[in-house]
Amino acid sequence: MTPETLAEKVLSATRAAFEALALDAAVIPARTAVERPRDPKHGDYASNIALQTAKKAGTNPRALAEKIAENLAAADGVAKVDIAGPGFLNITLDAAAAGEIAGKIIAAGPSYGDNASMADEHINLEFVSANPTGPVHVGGTRWAAVGDALARVMRASGAKVTSEYYFNDAGVQVNNFAASLLASAKGEPTPENGYAGGYIDDIAQAVLKVRPDALETDDPQAVFHEVGVELMFAEIKQDLDNFGTHFDVYFNEKDLHDKGELDAAVARLDQQGHIFESEGAVFLRTTTFGDDKDRALKKSNGEWTYFAADCAYYLDKRERGFDKLVLMLGADHHGYIGRMQAMSQAFGDKPGTLEILIGQMVNLLKDGQPVRMAKRYGNVITLNDIVEAIGVDAARYVLARYSSDSTIDIDIDLWTKHGNDNPVYYVQYAHARTSGVLRNAAERGFDKGDSYDASLLDHPRESDLLKALAEFPAVVATAAALREPHRVARYAEELAAAYHRFQHDCRVLPFPDEEATPVNTARLWVVDATRVVLANALGLLGVSAPERM
Template sequence: MTPETLAEKVLSATRDAFEALNLDAAVLPAATAVERPRDPKHGDYASNIALQTAKKAGTNPRALAEQIAKNLTSTDGVAKVDIAGPGFLNITLDAAAAGEIAGKIVAAGDTYGANESMAGHNVNLEFVSANPTGPVHIGAVRWAAVGDALARVMRASGAKVTAEYYFNDAGSQIDNFSASLLASAKGEPTPENGYGGAYIADITADVLKQHPDALDADDPQEVFRVAGVDLMFAEIKSDLADFGTHFDVFFNEKDLHDKGELDAAVERLDKQGHIFESEGALWLRTTTFGDDKDRPLKKSNGEWTYFAADCAYYLDKRERGFDKLVIMLGADHHGYIGRMQAMSRAFGDEPGTLEILIGQLVNLLRDGKPLRMSKRAGTVLGLDDIVSAIGVDAARYALARYSADSSIDLDIDLWTRNSSDNPVYYVQYAHARIAGVLRNAADRGVDKGESYDASVLTHERESDLLKALAEFPSVVATAAELREPHRVARYAEELAGAYHRFQHDCRVLPVGDEEPTDLNRARLWVVDATRTVLANALALLGVSAPERM
């Protein structure tokens, strides 16, 4: 029995209790949920529905709980129901009902964990979005892991998700980048505010291969700008793809200007009544919607501001049919939240249409000491560095394992260690260990069969593992709802721990010449189900599930 099925039974038993007690069923929720109690002695699942509804119905919560418990106890699959405190329901399933989940997981395969909690939403998820002036640095690499995992989690929860990368191939940063390439080609020092390092020399050499006469052109810097940006961005795309991070759309800010979308956005905002002029400049009155000051859209010299492009880009997304826009930004962009949310409201959108997630810093450690980086000096710690240091799997797992709003000290020594204190190794080893058990079973001719007797799964470790397996869909749904894919990683570690304890205490295969029993076969179903869930959890993080280690 899944938690969702049990929750439906709890609600049905509550409806029957309301009818028996002549209470108004209109106060009942459309759906309810059950939770695993912290102490296993309190049963398999708990519900507070009596406490939630008794006061609204004008009755005593414990009296209501007693009636619900009476109804639930007569339900198939429920062994007993205890009432705790003022009306908590502590529910214990019988072994057969609890063990059914293994068969359902095996049958579902790689779709187990999928849910419909975000069905009907069309989401634009923008992340990384680094301008092509150098390799993807460590902060953006974090978004590459977290953003890609979040896209997977939301898709698994029924949402239609478009992963999008927004970039700008113009502006002062690009000017400094192209000037740096030109200086490198001439053998001159890096210009002030320019970029240095080996990658500048590499890009310069590649530009000169494509354009041997670049230095003789009428505008050499323009040649290096166009070719250099193309080469740098091609490298960024390739590196992200090799990292397992995929984008559906690469959107260039220049297109907004070329298509007149900035004018269209201002016109829309003007119709909403939020545009005003002051000292020759055009402004959006964002203070109406809680911003700390109004924001300029066009300067007195006629130049557009970056915020004007933000407005046009937002409107472009909305007109492409997205009902929810999620943007991931670095720690230095915290001040953007107020103005961006105010802009969304100025367009007439409801709160929640736009979500801005701020990621915190990543500190890469070696021998306990932080590695320093400077993009301008060329000492960039980026995607290649972290992948070469710990590998793609460990990098993706490590960066997605923590809440994005907390900083990370990522210790290279820990994440390359083949031991249980390395979280990704711990989870992958559990999957490989299971694959080994299933291979041994096949080699010995032990077949789990087409079905199994779930009632024999009565061991405490079996119960713990089965309950953990049953939680996976709700973990995925919660990770999607809260935009926290790290919950999947932490769940995978808990599941791996439950499996290791199970295998330590519960012999899966017969010994020697013993004939396989119903218990051996049932445990093989549990083992196969655990393999499925571990593989599915790792897949949501973009991490491989090895068969051998």
């Protein structure tokens, strides 16, 4: 029995109790949930529905709980229901009902964990969006892991998600990048506000290979701008591809300018009554919506501001049919929140249409000290630095394992260690153990068959593991709703721990000189179910699930 199925039984028992007590059923919620109590002695699951509804119905919570418990105890799969305190329901399932989850998981396979909690939501998820002026740095790498994992959990929860990379190929920074390439090609010092590092020299030489005549053209910097940006972005995309992060859409900022979308966005905002001019410049009155000051869209010299492009890009997304936009920004972008939210409302959108997530810093440590950077990238930690230090799986796992609003210290020694204190190794090893058991069973001719006796799964370790397996869909739904994919990583570690305890205390395969019993068969189903869920959890994080380690 899944927690969702049990929750429906709780609702059914509650409706019956209300009818028997002649209470107003309108106060009963459409949905409810059950939770695992902290102390296993209090049963398998708990519900507070009597406390939640009794006051609204004008009755005593404990009296209502007693009637709900009476009805619920008669339901299939429920062994007993105890009442605690003022009206909490502590529910114990019978072994057969609890054990059924293994079969359901195996039948679902890769789709186990999928849910419909975000069905019909059409979401644009933008992350990384590093300027094409250098490699993806550590902050962008964090979003490459977290953003990709978030897209996966939201899709698993029924949402239609488009992952998008905003390619800033227009503006001052890209011009400075082109000027830096040109200076390198000419053997001149890096210009003021330019970019330094060995990668600039590499790309400058690559531009000359593509365009040997670049320095002789009428506008050499334009050539280095066009070809250099293309080469830099190709490197960024390749690095992200090697990291397992892929985008549905790469959107060029330059297209906004070329298609006149900045003018269109300002016109739309003007129609909404939020545009004004001052000293020759054009402003959006964002203070109307709580921003600390009004924001310039066009300078007095006629140049567009970065914020004008932000407005045009926002409108472009909305007109592509997305009903919710999720934007993931780095730690230095807190100041953007107020203006972006104000801009969203200036277009007439409701609060919540635009969500902005801010990620915190990442530090890479070796022997407790910051890692020295490769000269090619100056003093910047890059995606490739992290991958080279600990590998793709560990990098993706550690970056997605923590809440994005917390700083991460990545200890290279820990995350490359083959031991239980390395979280990604611990989870992957649990998956490898399940695969090993199934492999050994097959080699010995032990087939789990098409069915098992779930009532035999009554060992405490079996019960703990089965309850952990049953929680996975709810974990995925919560991770999606709260935009917190780290919940999947923490769940995977708890599941791995439950499996390791199970395998330690519950013999799965018979001894070589013994015949397999129905208990062995049932336990083999549990092992296979655990394998499925561990693989699915790791898959949501973009991490591999090895069968051997």
